[in-house]
Amino acid sequence: MDKLRKGLCNICDVMELVMALFVVIGIVIAAIAIIPAAEEFWNTRMDKGSLIKFLDNVFMVIIGIEFLKMLCKPDTVNIIEVLIFVSARHLIMQSPNAIDTLLFIIGICVLFVFQRFMEENKNNEDNILKKIKEKLKINDKRVDIKEE
Numbered sequence: 001m002d003k004l005r006k007g008l009c010n011i012c013d014v015m016e017l018v019m020a021l022f023v024v025i026g027i028v029i030a031a032i033a034i035i036p037a038a039e040e041f042w043n044t045r046m047d048k049g050s051l052i053k054f055l056d057n058v059f060m061v062i063i064g065i066e067f068l069k070m071l072c073k074p075d076t077v078n079i080i081e082v083l084i085f086v087s088a089r090h091l092i093m094q095s096p097n098a099i100d101t102l103l104f105i106i107g108i109c110v111l112f113v114f115q116r117f118m119e120e121n122k123n124n125e126d127n128i129l130k131k132i133k134e135k136l137k138i139n140d141k142r143v144d145i146k147e148e
Contacts, residue, residue, distance in 0.1 A: 020071040027064040034061060052093065059089040080115040084108055 034057050041054040063085050070078040090096075091104040 016071060020068060023064060023068045023071060027061060027068060030057070030061045030064060034058060056089075056093055059085070059093070063089060076118045077115060080111050080118070084111050084115075087111070 037054055037057045041050050044050040063082065066078070066082045066085050070082050087104055087108050091101065091108075094100075096104070
């Protein structure tokens, strides 16, 4: 049963890498598509919606990059960054009413607070592990001194 479980996990890892490769291809294609979009934006820069249209293209590439980071290194910080960018894109592109704007801003603030909390916990865990390792090294040295 463990062999089957490990085999399925390995298959999932390979499939995840293949999907990440497709995401890379999509990001490259979208990034290349920004070049003509930038030229079009430059030519129509005085039009009302030209900046929003250009930002939409840029946000899609940024979200794709963050999604790729999330696939390659799935941790809470990367997931929260993707959610922040998606929320910011929606807030900027959709121009919702005042209540929706307020809710999106509160949601983004909560994500930032949660991200900060997760980073602090990670730093505390790292510090605790360092302290434990230092204690073990000190104890090892004491043992070595006593043995000699």
